[in-house]
Amino acid sequence: MSKAVLEDTTRCLGCRSCQVACKQANDLPAERTHLEKRRLGFQNPAALSARTFTVVTNHEVEDPRAPAGLRWVFAKRSCMHCLDPACVSACPVTALHKEADGPVTYDSAKCLGCRYCVWACPFGAPTAEWDSLAPRIRKCTLCFDRLREAAAPAELNGKAVPPEAQARMADAQAKPACVAACPTGALMFGERDALLAEAHRRIAGHPERYVPHVYGEKEAGGTSLLYLAAVPFDRIGFRTDLGERSVTVHSVPAMSAVPPAVIAAGGLLAGIYFLSRRRAEVQARQASPAKDASPAAAPPDRKE
Amino acid sequence: MHHEPVQAKLFTRWSIPLLALMLAGAAAFVARFAFGLGATTNLSDNYPWGLWIVFDLIWIALAGGAFVTAGIVYVFHGEKYHVLARPAVWMGLLSYSFVVVTLLADLGLPWHFWQLAVQMPEHSAMYEVSWCVGLYVTVLALEFAPTVFERFGWNRLRDVWRTWSPVYTVAALGLFTFLMSHRLWMAAAATVLFAVIAWLTRPSADRTGVPVILIIAAVTFSTMHQSSLGSLFLLMPDKLHPLWWSPFLSILFFLSAIAAGIALVMLMHMMVSRAFRRPWNGEVLAGMGRILLGALVVYYAARIADVAARGQLAGLSGRPGALFLIEILGGGLVPVLLLSTDALRQKKAPLISGSSVKVGPHDFAVMT
Numbered sequence: 001m002s003k004a005v006l007e008d009t010t011r012c013l014g015c016r017s018c019q020v021a022c023k024q025a026n027d028l029p030a031e032r033t034h035l036e037k038r039r040l041g042f043q044n045p046a047a048l049s050a051r052t053f054t055v056v057t058n059h060e061v062e063d064p065r066a067p068a069g070l071r072w073v074f075a076k077r078s079c080m081h082c083l084d085p086a087c088v089s090a091c092p093v094t095a096l097h098k099e100a101d102g103p104v105t106y107d108s109a110k111c112l113g114c115r116y117c118v119w120a121c122p123f124g125a126p127t128a129e130w131d132s133l134a135p136r137i138r139k140c141t142l143c144f145d146r147l148r149e150a151a152a153p154a155e156l157n158g159k160a161v162p163p164e165a166q167a168r169m170a171d172a173q174a175k176p177a178c179v180a181a182c183p184t185g186a187l188m189f190g191e192r193d194a195l196l197a198e199a200h201r202r203i204a205g206h207p208e209r210y211v212p213h214v215y216g217e218k219e220a221g222g223t224s225l226l227y228l229a230a231v232p233f234d235r236i237g238f239r240t241d242l243g244e245r246s247v248t249v250h251s252v253p254a255m256s257a258v259p260p261a262v263i264a265a266g267g268l269l270a271g272i273y274f275l276s277r278r279r280a281e282v283q284a285r286q287a288s289p290a291k292d293a294s295p296a297a298a299p300p301d302r303k304e
Numbered sequence: 305m306h307h308e309p310v311q312a313k314l315f316t317r318w319s320i321p322l323l324a325l326m327l328a329g330a331a332a333f334v335a336r337f338a339f340g341l342g343a344t345t346n347l348s349d350n351y352p353w354g355l356w357i358v359f360d361l362i363w364i365a366l367a368g369g370a371f372v373t374a375g376i377v378y379v380f381h382g383e384k385y386h387v388l389a390r391p392a393v394w395m396g397l398l399s400y401s402f403v404v405v406t407l408l409a410d411l412g413l414p415w416h417f418w419q420l421a422v423q424m425p426e427h428s429a430m431y432e433v434s435w436c437v438g439l440y441v442t443v444l445a446l447e448f449a450p451t452v453f454e455r456f457g458w459n460r461l462r463d464v465w466r467t468w469s470p471v472y473t474v475a476a477l478g479l480f481t482f483l484m485s486h487r488l489w490m491a492a493a494a495t496v497l498f499a500v501i502a503w504l505t506r507p508s509a510d511r512t513g514v515p516v517i518l519i520i521a522a523v524t525f526s527t528m529h530q531s532s533l534g535s536l537f538l539l540m541p542d543k544l545h546p547l548w549w550s551p552f553l554s555i556l557f558f559l560s561a562i563a564a565g566i567a568l569v570m571l572m573h574m575m576v577s578r579a580f581r582r583p584w585n586g587e588v589l590a591g592m593g594r595i596l597l598g599a600l601v602v603y604y605a606a607r608i609a610d611v612a613a614r615g616q617l618a619g620l621s622g623r624p625g626a627l628f629l630i631e632i633l634g635g636g637l638v639p640v641l642l643l644s645t646d647a648l649r650q651k652k653a654p655l656i657s658g659s660s661v662k663v664g665p666h667d668f669a670v671m672t
Contacts, residue, residue: 113412130342259485
């Protein structure tokens with residue numbers, strides 16, 4: 001039972017309601033930015049940061065199937081909430097944590113500010129508060145607090161709230177702010193398995209509309225953000241060089257080898273110590289055989 | 305083993321620029337906490353570590369001379385090199401202490417450091433390095449302690465040290481094994497093993513040397529964290545050029561630390577004998593040069609074999625290719641040639657270039 005978000009980029013208008021809703025939900029300040037139209041089109045700001053957990057990217061893609069051969073594609077980017085996240089594996093104090101129901105969360109009370117997570121993440125999701133004297137790591141948390149506390153008030157402005165209105169309000173609360181704000185249904189929130197099934201159903205139903213690939217199903221061991229697109233993902237800013245294995249595939253075996261290696265190193269060093277001491281003794285005895293009084297003496301020519 | 309105190313003045317003309325450098329460092333340390341990390345380091349989300357951390361890591365590798373020398377002298381019974389042991393341990397203790405202070409300035413929220421003691425993410429290389437370095441510094445301090453006891457004539461304290469430092473060391477190794485495995489039986493196995501070693505190698509009453517278990521612990525802890533510094537990079541094959549990233553980075557880091565550490569110990573011996581008019585031990589240096597030659601050959605053989613096995617030698621080109629060649633030729637071939645004969649090993653030059661062996665993976669070109 002793991003939650004996920006599916007974005008069907010063919011339904012995205014690029015309105016950036018999700019970007020604004022994210023700022024509101026996380027109470028994030030504005031950024032001083034400028035458009036980089038040549039490089040990024042109408043995307044603004046240029047990258048995720050400690051003040052921007054969600055950004056809508058903007059791509060003009062040449063596509064012969066599109067009217068006039070040009071297609072606009074938008075993608076809502078944020079933390080991918082990997083199934084086996086590099087940041088969680090990197091963190092020396094478990095400040096980053098993969099919740100059982102999907103979100104990758106952060107606890108600044110534990111954080112040392114080492115920024116290993118920032119470096120380890122293949123998606124550039126964790127960011128640091130560089131202008132702060134106590135720089136926390138910031139990133140999307142899939143609004144895990146909203147999901148946990150989703151509940152509607154029984155009474156509003158002195159009037160009882162009818163049950164169906166309560167249900168509607170609770171439902172709006174029980175999804176990330178970006179999903180709740182999406183006006184076109186491009187963003188969907190739900191069980192990861194169900195969303196994957198839905199994504200494949202759409203591809204099968206409209207093979208002319210989608211490239212046959214659900215981004216995030218297998219990338220880097222799978223993520224909790226899933227994407228559908230009309231054009232190949234490498235043309236809309238997605239990394240396609242990550243492979244299907246989790247990024248922890250090399251580090252976990254290396255770290256698991258540490259405790260046995262401690263024991264092996266101790267045994268080996270002790271062995272070397274006794275062997276080299278024995279050899280030094282034998283050499284000393286060879287140098288002065290008259291002093292040898294040990295009853296269990298080894299033959300003088302014995303090599304150890 | 306009798307140790308001759310330094311007779312010359314400790315403050316030389318070289319101390320002045322070094323003192324200035326330390327003052328500049330102290331000013332930078334204060335500025336870091338007054339103005340913040342971003343304002344003082346120019347680091348960003350694209351370059352969250354930068355050269356700063358990489359230089360820290362290089363210094364740790366160079367400080368590997370402490371465990372290599374102690375290992376050669378006490379574990380391999382290389383009595384001839386005894387003269388190098390104390391300076392090497394002192395150098396190691398200084399280096400690690402400085403690195404810890406530097407890292408404090410590099411952490412964003414260093415006052416949360418105690419969280420390392422209450423969380424147990426055993427698969428985090430950073431966690432392993434933190435604990436391992438922390439415990440190793442205490443073992444280094446215990447290794448160095450007899451020098452202090454001798455200097456001030458604290459014989460009672462020395463007796464306490466001789467009895468209890470092995471106990472502490474065994475406990476530290478057991479604790480470390482538990483933290484990294486979360487398994488009591490494994491921690492128990494390590495504790496019993498090291499306790500038996502400590503008992504079998506206990507110093508007899510007439511000997512004043514360092515308990516061997518301290519040296520074994522020092523080598524073990526060093527092996528673990530020198531290799532885990534390489535493991536830090538295992539999570540990010542995408543951030544390093546394939547000429548530097550390898551699934552065997554842990555082993556390569558460990559091997560390179562041995563070579564770099566020996567080189568620095570030799571360099572230090574030469575500088576100290578010159579600055580403080582201490583005897584120049586040509587024979588000892590030549591012997592260390594031989595060991596360094598072996599360490600260099602092993603490291604660079606492993607390095608080249610690794611790159612070749614991953615099929616990266618064929619596509620050697622551009623800036624990364626040039627840097628790789630500089631590393632192999634300048635850091636490997638040149639010192640190997642300079643150290644290759646007995647006659648050459650009596651000279652000074654090889655050792656200086658030898659200490660630059662640890663180039664380390666620092667190519668951030670792949671990062672956007």
